[in-house]
Amino acid sequence: xxxxxxxxxxxxxxxxxxxxxxxxxxxxxxxxxxxxxxxxxxxxxxxxxxxxxxxxxxxxxxxxxxxxxxxxxxxxxxxxxxxxxxxxxxxxxxxxxxxxxxxxxxxxxxxxxxxxxxxxxxxxxxxxxxxxxxxxxxxxxxxxxxxxxxxxxxxxxxxxxxxxxxxxxxxxxxxxxxxxxxxxxxxxxxxxxxxxxxxxxxxxxxxxxxxxxxxxxxxxxxxxxxxxxxxxx
Amino acid sequence: xxxxxxxxxxxxxxxxxxxxxxxxxxxxxxxxxxxxxxxxxxxxxxxxxxxxxxxxxxxxxxxxxxxxxxxxxxxxxxxxxxxxxxxxxxxxxxxxxxxx
Numbered sequence: 365x366x367x368x369x370x371x372x373x374x375x376x377x378x379x380x381x382x383x384x385x386x387x388x389x390x391x392x393x394x395x396x397x398x399x400x401x402x403x404x405x406x407x408x409x410x411x412x413x414x415x416x417x418x419x420x421x422x423x424x425x426x427x428x429x430x431x432x433x434x435x436x437x438x439x440x441x442x443x444x445x446x447x448x449x450x451x452x453x454x455x456x457x458x459x460x461x462x463x464x465x466x467x468x469x470x471x472x473x474x475x476x477x478x479x480x481x482x483x484x485x486x487x488x489x490x491x492x493x494x495x496x497x498x499x500x501x502x503x504x505x506x507x508x509x510x511x512x513x514x515x516x517x518x519x520x521x522x523x524x525x526x527x528x529x530x531x532x533x534x535x536x537x538x539x540x541x542x543x544x545x546x547x548x549x550x551x552x553x554x555x556x557x558x559x560x561x562x563x564x565x566x567x568x569x570x571x572x573x574x575x576x577x578x579x580x581x582x583x584x585x586x587x588x589x590x591x592x593x594x595x596x597x
Numbered sequence: 598x599x600x601x602x603x604x605x606x607x608x609x610x611x612x613x614x615x616x617x618x619x620x621x622x623x624x625x626x627x628x629x630x631x632x633x634x635x636x637x638x639x640x641x642x643x644x645x646x647x648x649x650x651x652x653x654x655x656x657x658x659x660x661x662x663x664x665x666x667x668x669x670x671x672x673x674x675x676x677x678x679x680x681x682x683x684x685x686x687x688x689x690x691x692x693x694x695x696x697x
Contacts, residue, residue: 388679405600406608413612418643423611425650431607440611442646444618449631449639451622458623470619527690530662534669534685536651541673541681543644548637556645560652569653576649577642584641588634 368493375497378484382476383505386417390506392531393421394513399528400427407514411507415472418539419443425532426570435570442577450478457485458492465492472499548587556580661692 365373390411397407397420414420422439426432451470458466469492473481477498484490544553560576567575631639655666669685676684 385677385679392682402604403599403601406604409600409605410608410611413608414615416615418647419611419615422646422650423607430601430603433603433607433610436607437610437614439646439650440614441618442642444615445639445642447615447618448621449636451619452625453622455622455626466623467620470623471616473619527686527693530654530665530689531682531686533651533654533662533666534682535678536647537655537666537669537685538673538678538681540644540647541670543640543647549641549644552641552645553648556648557652557656560649561656564653565657572653573646573649576652577646580645580648581638581641584645585634585638588637 368491371491371493372497375494376501378480379477379498379501382480383501386502386505387509389417389535390509391513391516392528392535393417393424394510394515395517395528396421396513396532397424397427397510398514398517400424401429402427402514404511404514404518408507408511411510412503414440415503415506416440416444416474417506421532421535421539425536426573432570435573439570439573442573447473450475454478454481454485457481457490460489461492461495465496469496469499472496472503474499474502477502548584551587552580552583555583659697661689661697664692664697665689 394404394407394411397410398404402410402424410420410423414423419440422443423436426435426439451473454470454473455466458469461469477495480498481490481495484494540553544550556576556579559579560572563575564572651666654662656663665685665688668688669681672681672684
C-alpha cells in the first residue's frame with residue numbers, strides 16, 4: 365500500500381463514526397427543510413454549496429417564501445464566525461498542501477474533520493489526502509442524506525402530528541450544549557435565551573436572533589475579565 | 598424537481614459567506630491575533646446564536662414546548678445528539694396528547 369493510500373484509509377477510518385452519526389441527522393434535516401417548502405433539488409443544492417449544518421438549520425428556522433436574503437446572510441455570518449478561528453488555527457498545519465488543495469480542503473471543513481485534522485497534525489504531518497478524504501466523505505454523506513430526507517419528508521405530511529416540528533428545537537439544544545462549558549457558558553445561554561424570548565414577544569421576528577446573540581456574546585465578553593487579557597497581552 | 602431563482606440566490610449568498618469564513622485563515626496566513634477576551638466573545642457566538650434562534654419556540658409557545666425544552670436540555674448533558682432529539686420529541690408529543 366502506498367503512503368497516499370494509507371492516508372486515505374486513515375481518513376476514512378477516523379471520520380467513520382462522525383459520518384455514521386450524521387446519517388439520521390441528515391435525513392431529519394432534509395425532512396425539516398421539505399416541511400418549510402424547499403424542494404428536494406433546492407435541498408441538494410443548499411447542502412452541496414453551503415455544506416454547514418448549523419448555518420443551514422438556522423436558515424431553515426428563518427425560512428419563509430420568498431427567501432429573506434438579508435436575514436439569512438446575517439444568521440449565516442453569526443453561525444459561521446467560529447470558522448474564522450478554526451481556519452486560522454488549522455491553516456498553520458497545511459505546509460504539505462498545494463494552493464488548490466487548501467481551497468478544496470477548507471471548502472469542506474466542518475467541526476468534526478477540523479478537530480480530527482488538528483489532532484492528526486499534533487502527531488504527524490497533516491496530508492491533503494487525509495484531510496480531503498474526511499471532508500469529501502462528510503460532503504457526500506450530507507448531500508445524499510439531506511436530499512433523501514427531503515424526498516421522504518415531503519411524503520410524511522404535517523410534522524406537528526408526530527412532534528417533528530419540535531425536533532428543530534431539540535436539535536438546537538443538543539448542538540448548543542456541545543459549546544457550553546462551565547458557569548460562564550450557562551450565563552451566556554441564559555442571557556441569550558431571555559433576551560431572545562423577550563425581544564420576540566415585545567418586538568417580533570427576526571430581531572430576536574440578533575438581540576439574543578448580542579446579549580450572549582456581551583455576557584461572555586464581560587465575564588472574561590480585563591485581568592487575563594492584560595496578563596497575556 | 599424545481600428550483601426557485603430567489604431561493605437559489607439565497608443559497609449562493611449563504612454559500613459565499615460560509616466559504617469566506619472557512620478559507621479566511623488560509624488567506625490571513627495566521628496573522629489574526631485576538632485577545633483572550635475577544636476570543637471568549639468569539640467562542641460564545643455559536644451557542645448564543647443557537648439559543649437565540651430557538652428561545653421563542655422553547656419559551657414563548659406553550660407549556661408542552663417549554664417542559665420538553667427543559668427535558669432536552671437535561672438530556673443534552675448525558676446523551677448524544679440523536680438521544681436529545683428523541684427525548685425532546687417524545688416529551689412534546691406526550692404532553693400535547695395530554696392537552697398541555
